[in-house]
Amino acid sequence: MTSGADEDDDGALARRAALGDERAFTRLMRRHKGPLHAFARRHVGDPEAALEVVQESFVAAWKALGRYDPSRPFGAWMRTIVLNKCRDRGRRLLVRRLILGERSIDAPGAPDYADPAPGPEAASLRAEQLARLEAAIARLPDQLKEPLILTYLEGYSQQAAADLLKVSVKTVETRAYRARKRLADWMDKS
Numbered sequence: 222m223t224s225g226a227d228e229d230d231d232g233a234l235a236r237r238a239a240l241g242d243e244r245a246f247t248r249l250m251r252r253h254k255g256p257l258h259a260f261a262r263r264h265v266g267d268p269e270a271a272l273e274v275v276q277e278s279f280v281a282a283w284k285a286l287g288r289y290d291p292s293r294p295f296g297a298w299m300r301t302i303v304l305n306k307c308r309d310r311g312r313r314l315l316v317r318r319l320i321l322g323e324r325s326i327d328a329p330g331a332p333d334y335a336d337p338a339p340g341p342e343a344a345s346l347r348a349e350q351l352a353r354l355e356a357a358i359a360r361l362p363d364q365l366k367e368p369l370i371l372t373y374l375e376g377y378s379q380q381a382a383a384d385l386l387k388v389s390v391k392t393v394e395t396r397a398y399r400a401r402k403r404l405a406d407w408m409d410k411s
Contacts, residue, residue, distance in 0.1 A: 232291030239286040246286075250279050253296055257303050263376070264307040274310060278302045297385070304375060315351075357407045361400055368393045369400035 231249060238246035254275060261271035261278075281302050282289075289298055358366060371382035372393065379397075383390045 231295035235286060235289050235291050235295055238283070239289065246283060249295060253299055254279075256296065257299055260300060261303050261307055264304070265310060270310065274303060274306045278306045281306070301385075354404070354408065357404050360407070361403065365396050365400035365403065368396040369404075372397050373401070 229248075231252070234245040234249050238249060257275050257278065258268075258271050261274040262268055265271050265274060278299065282299060285302075289295070358369070361369070367386055368382055371377040371385065372379055377385070379390045379393045383393045386393065388396075
């Protein structure tokens, strides 16, 4: 069998992988693991944790291949999965920090001496403020929430967010501005 360009593109490899071709999926993983690791590392700040996130993402992708649309870029689809896994990890770490204080149980060689972080009252206040902000963000309509999260919380450029949301850059800019204004109003009132 001759290996043509069509057989090597991400869409064709994903179609073959969805039919159970593990070698095709392995090729996709090799092709995308480096950029996805860099993407995850920017979010989690730790190369080892980023590797875990990418591995979890590929497992999730393998299970979800039937839902992948080969007309869309595979890398963008994988970035969405990695982003969700980064968010999941962030939520888990937040819960751990709230329970254990500011020190992360994941930190290798975490010191045994007293934590110089703010005391329980300050941590509680910060957690309360974060919970209020998250609740306010959750109340936003999706059309305002999505551009805000992508551009301000996830660091996407307005162009990348526009491409992902299939709207214009101006729409992303306007909606993110309106979301921030609405959040500021809600936070001032509460």
